[in-house]
Amino acid sequence: MRKSLGKMALGAGLLVLGAIAPAFAQDKEKPAAEKTKTEDIPPPKRSITKHSGRFGGQSVSYTATAGETWLKADDGTPRAAIFSVSYVKEGRDPDRPVTFLFNGGPGSGSVWLHMGAFGPKRVAIPSDARDDGAPPYPIVDNPDSLLDVTDIVFIDPVGTGFSHALGKTDPKDFYGVTKDAEAIAQFIRLWLNENGRWNAPKYLGGESYGTTRSAAVLNQLEGAYNDVALNGVILISTVLDFAAGADTPGNEMSYILNVPSMAATALFHGKAQASSVEAFTQEARQWAIGPYAAALLKGNALQGDERAAVRKDLARFTGLSEAYLEQADLRVTPDRFYKELLRDRGLTVGRLDSRYTGKDYDNAGETPDNDPSFYGIDAGYTAAINAYARETLKFDTERRYVTIGSVGPWDWRLGGGRDNDVYVNVAPYIGKGLRENSGLRIFVGQGYYDFATPFFAAEYALSRTGIPKERVEYRYYGSGHMMYVRDEDRAKLSQDIRAFIRAR
Template structure:
């Protein structure tokens, strides 16, 4: 999920007078190392039934300090670890995080794989107002693996310490280095170096997964992984960039447009959404790709035929498609598809619909598939962390925060402000670790990280395809918000872990 311009205020009770006094005196001085308190950690015991098995576990919610070479604490990484009771050094452990960059792990934690989840509507309806039910989650993976949810610096309760600038952690490589350091510390402290290990993320968390894999396995002091779990994948940022002149974005978005048009009754097909999406996929890499690459040299007869088929797949009128020169960006699609109904469709999950201020304009006011779920998740993680996990803090949990400017350089000789692609890290990991496997989970209704773009990025040269498996879901970016898909995702990943 790309960064979303949200600002989250800390829950400090401050009067106007102290604020004015602080402004006059300048910003508060950074704490010296000796003023930094020890990490906060809360340990609780619980049990639940997951995957049909009763599991007793210990939940550790707390801070891990990343330190400079001289021992000075630089950052507090907040994590929540669920470890099955009864020491088993060979039990699998899975490290999970979300994306953004700037997103805490709340979405996977409280939506998919934690022992508790927030119960919001499963049918692409708005989550409404509190109280939001926090219920047992039988789809958690705790029957097959211990789980550690990680919040990178600037997300969740994680933050820089002392005089450290948080920007020291804000970048593809910087962020990956900090998460890899945290994982090494966790393995040390929990005696799990020889345990089967899995790494996973959602959205930018898949980018992070590839970069962290490179940090763990691409160094002399290797941490070998058994599997990487990619949920709503974004690895090649150029292929899907919605910029003028980039024809690949139109090709890669078309199958998602077709599935969305079919879902909302704007396209017709005798087949399933998966079959219609595949039909669009094949046409996109054939006649449509050929037409786009011909540009202004495209002949009139061929243009007419392509425009007709494009209308059939997208549900948009031929007149509109002609005006768009056969190239419809996602933002325009969200607004145009259901304009006649006065509705827009979602970006993260195009099953969702929203109502804009008015029906004019090229793009929607906001993403109904984000504001349709964010309230429930924010309330759930703050309530659950404090009341159930007993983690006490005066910080607000940052579900999605500002972590900019983000440094997109890879530092491996392939630096570019335009073509940022971490898929080669996956290829290298597969070539150099014969036991490594890749799980890819994609939603048909996801425009933030379209499923065809994920397929494209992982089918390039140097990526062995025999250990990459794809799974598809009839929801969007966060497919687990749909009950049927959460159960399917859990079953699919459970099998992936078991078959190591």
């Protein structure tokens, strides 16, 4: 389309060339001026360092490359500098697996997976849902890194980490589901070129919105000719179907999908009784998708004994009083749940991880002042990535590392018509990838105490028509959105993904 428009514009210009020759001559100088400004853009910064460590019980020597990769337009003009950190095992093997990882947001740098889960170093913050306090924060060896089974590339999308638009490029050109995915896919192709890894087994993984990005990047890599086939996609704290999970009036599906997470949280804080979180959440799943879903669909017609029975069961699963549930018309949003569950103790529970508790300004409000499971960890990660990147990896920059930044307005349109642009659901990309690549497998890791991306919502999105269930595997953890903050779950997550990669 752009080429066609360019030809039409050129033709129109030739028709009136004689009349505008002076102006045309002036315009002709502009590309040269713009080129000069492009040449003023500093070259990509990179730092290469050598290290060794013990991961998964094996000693590994590796090269760390921290630096920028230019994404260029078709005419070679640099448009963005993507910051990444690559860890490649020494004695380079072109057939060794490589895994590309990023976080979510949108607007989040890869610091969380990098310094919390899979990098060779991690920041040691409390494992038992306590605040990370004040510095210094220990940066320690991470034996749970995956470097024994795969090389790893941590990627910061434009507007996050140290990544940024270049020259006159508007950062908004990268702010959108598809725009962002195109940029990450371009980076991956460039990395494969530079490192000679086109025939290596390839894995793609993300956390939170990073799972949305994973599905969209999968579509960019495999959804057209000249594709890049993947061996696996790793989804950690999954969000794919945004419409089903939207906490908005009139969407009954959201209430249904949140019940199992409420049940797990109520049990954790002693507001419910059951033999185990596994048993209780399974019971909650069946009740939510059965009697509760049927009740909500009846709307105002739900009355009498049937309403009373549903209210009683909802109270048992959520730990909330029947009186409160009746006032809420049997529909409790997560925000209200965080505030109400432990109101009698003067505490709120976290959104990212409902094991965490916080203390609000007062106890009278309807929703919490803040999320204790985020302010309980963010300072440690911010300090760690800045210290590690600048001091250990020797990456020299005056730029601020953006752990969570503003990348709006975000373009949520997927294309393909009005329905695709209104109902935002990237799970069909996963299904298409599985159907068209028999070697592709999907790993799904979910925390029981995660309300940002509830585990039942992930299961729902990945159980729809067109998604072969036999190549989707689920693993569950006794923590929340960032399950790796809990020591036991970080080790388990590492073992589970290590097994997933080895099973190709």
